[in-house]
Amino acid sequence: MDDRPIGVFDSGVGGLTVLKELIEKLPGEDVVYFGDTARIPYGSRSKETVIKYFLQSVRFLLTKDIKAIVVACNTASALAMEEAQKVFEIPILGVIEPGAEAAIAVTRNSKIGVIGTEGTINSQSYQRRMRRMLPSAEIIGISCPLFVPIVEEGWENSDVAFMTAKQYLLELKEHNIDSLVLGCTHYPTLRYTIDKVLEGKVNLINPAYETAKAAKIMLKESNLTSSRIDGGKCEFYVSDDPEKFKRIGGNILKKEIASIRKVNIENM
Ligand code: DGL
DSSP states (O other): OOOSOEEEEESSSTTHHHHHHHHHHOTTOOEEEEEOTTTOOOTTSOHHHHHHHHHHHHHHHHTTOOSEEEEOOHHHHHHTHHHHHHHOOSOEEOSHHHHHHHHHHHOSSSEEEEEEOHHHHHHTHHHHHHHHHOTTOEEEEEEOTTHHHHHHTTOTTSHHHHHHHHHHHHHHHHTTOSEEEEESTTGGGGHHHHHHHTTTOSEEEOHHHHHHHHHHHHHHHTTOOOSOSSOOOEEEEESSOHHHHHHHHHHHHTSOOOOEEEOOGGGO
């Protein structure tokens, strides 16, 4: 048993989709959440920059006496996790592996789509993982950069969201995919719109949900589970204006975030 908190990292507010699932699966765990809001988006940045930002963020989380890290950010999981695992000894779990495994488990026709930021899609991280598990799989990756701002505006169920999704997902429909990985923190919020565009015919894989399940297993296997059954608390840190995080985050988490502190991440 270990009552220290879990560190959750994201480039901003979208990682709250992962936090939400973690709270549901692991209600006794304390969490320290860090959102690198001053430097979002990670999705359009180079690998070197994402690695630099992510290592600084991990160094900050380590000052909070955490027992493990969950990387909610798909882009950081895809581009920087391997490097971090070489540098730090703490267990680090990302979203790619759990999301990829779930897609392979549900596909029937081996035609799988994956959507995410440019960084995530171009890295081929999801695609490689899935092909390793199912070499015959046909995997189509599409980056959908407009989805993040649409969610941050709170427009996830609007006509704008529907038209944008229709345009992005056209190619996936043509390929007759039967499963789609929502490979970005913000996309689970768009799942009703995406489902409507795909006419309810495609299994939507939510890596946030899958990662929370994997985190529970990881803590158990490493004897790191908290002794509490519920009542876990969350602390929030960001690298830019806490007010914006509070507003958008409240919408994603569906409850008010009481206290958010600002961190000078460049010094880490
Ligand atoms: N958190 C990022 C991800 O899941 C999306 C936002 C960004 O580009 O930083 O890839």
